[in-house]
Amino acid sequence: MECDVGIVGGGPFGLMLANELGRRGVTAVLFDEKTSTAFNPQANATQARTMEHYRRLGFAEKVRALGLPPDFPTDIAYFTRYATQELARFSLPSAREARDRVKSLDGSWSAAELPHRVSQKFVEQVLRREAEALPGISVNYGWRATGFEDTGDGVTLTAEPVAGGAARQLRCRYLAAGDGARSMVRRALGFRYEGDGGAVRDFFGGRMFAVYLRSPDFYRVVPHPPAWMNVTFNGDRRAFMAAVDGKGEFAFHTQLREGEDEAAITDDQALDMFRAAVGAPVDAELLSRGTWMAGYALVAERFGAGRVFLGGDAVHLFTPAGGLGYNTAIDDAVNLGWKLAEVIRGAGGPALLQSYEAERRPAAIRNTGYARGFAESLGTFVPKPGLEADDATGAALRAEAGAYLEAHGRAEFNIPGVTFGVRYDASPVICAEPGAAPEDRADTYTPTAAPGGRAPHAWLDAETSLYDRFGFGWTLLRLGPEAPAGDAITAEAARRGLDLSVLDLPSTDLRALYEAPLALIRPDQVVAWRGAGDGDAAAVLNRVLGNG
16 A cells, blocks of 8 residues: 555645544545645635634644734624625624633633634645645645545555646555545545535525635725625625735625626626625726535535545535535544544444444534525525615615624524534444433534533633643543542553543533543544443443444
C-alpha cells in the first residue's frame, strides 16, 4: 500500500479528513482537480461546533483571525434595498466580542467556541496549510480522479494531471471521497440522492445568480450600520449578500426572475443587479460570477460501500439557509477520521466503519430538513405591493415585514439546538440508555451526558474549557469527590493499545451535569458510555470500538 487513505476532493471534507488522519499517524494522499483551494467565497458561516473542532486541532484562533475585521459586527440585516429602508436587524457579536462572551455563557450556549463569520475560501487555506504540515499527508491540487477499484483488501485509485501528463495509480487501504455534488465516486457506486430535488419559491428556491465583487464605495453609499449578512426584501430584486472582508468585498446572490437567461447576462448587467439591490449608484468591480440552484434538500441513499466512503456535498446537498452544508461536511470528516484511524491500527472492529453511515446519514437528513425550513420561512414570505412606497401604507407594510423578518432572523441564526444537538442514539457503537432523548429544537439545546451526543461543556476556569483537558484520543472522565477509579476500563484500554487519557475532576457541579461518576468520551467529543462502575469494561470497549 502506498498510503492508508486516498482522498478525492480538496474542499472542507477532504482537507479536514486529512487533518484528522495526519494527526493520528495515518498516511493519506489527496487529489483535487482545482488548481488550488476555492477562489469564490462559497459558505460564509462557521458554526460553533465546527469552531470547537478547529480548537481541538489547535487552529481555531487562526480561523477566527481571518475574514472580517475583529470589531466588524456580524449582524443579519434586512432592507427593502441596502441604501433605502432597513426593515429588521438581528445583532450578533464581533469576532473580538465572541472571544470574551463565550466564557460567560451557560445553558444552550455553553461552548468552547462561538460561531465565526468567515468565507470558506479563507478556511480552506488554513485547512490546507495545516494538512500539508503533517507528516504522511500529501495534498495534490490539479489532479483529477478518474476511476477506482475496490479489490476487497484495498482500493486502487487512478488520477491524472489536469494540465496533461501521465496518469497515476494509487494503492490505498481505504478511499474517502468529498468530490462534490457531481461526485464521480458516488456515481460509480450507483448511489442516488433522495429528498427534495429543487423546490421553487419566490426566494431561495430556483435559479440563483452569484456575483463575487469588490465595492468599497458600498459603505459610503449605504447609510445604515454595517452587517455581515445583508438581505433585500422587495418585489424587484431579492438578494442576500455576505461581507467577505469588511472592506468592500461581497458575495452577492440574487434570485433570477422568469425570463432572465443566465447565459445572456453580461458582466455589466451582473453589476447592475447588485446596484438594483443597493438602490443607489455605486462603483463596483466584478471578480467572478456563476449560477446555482437553490431549493435542494438531498441526501444520498448510502454513504459508502466496502472500503469506499463518501462525505460532504457528495452525499448531501443544502440550500444555504442556516449555513449548514459546510459545517455538516466538517462533522462528516471528524466522524470518519478517528474511525478509520482506529480500524487501520487494529483497535476498531467491523461495526466501527459501518457506524459512519449509521450516524452521519440521519444527521444529514436532520440538517437538510432544518435548512429547508429556514429557506421556506424566508422564501415563501412575499413582498406586498406598496412596500417601498413613501406613504402611510408603505410604512405599515414595512413594519409588518420587519416584524416577520426579525423573528425569522432569530430563528435562522440563533440555533444552538441545530449546532450542538445532533445525536447518535441508534448507533451500533454507542452504549445507549433507555429513555427519551431531549427534544430536538433549533433554538434550544439541552446539554445531556446520555450516550450518543456531544459531551456537556463547562468552563473550568476563566481560560480553560473542559474540552481543552480532553485527550486527543479517548478520555475517561472521573467526576466528583468520590469517583471510582475506573481501573477496569484503563486496563482494558491499555491491553488494546487504545489512546486513553484519564481526567479527574472532583467538581460536584460536573458530577451533577454528567449524572454519573464515570463517562467515556470518544475522540470526536461524543459521549460513548457512562456509568457508576466499570465492571463490564470489556463489553463496553467492544461495543464502542465496533468489535461486538
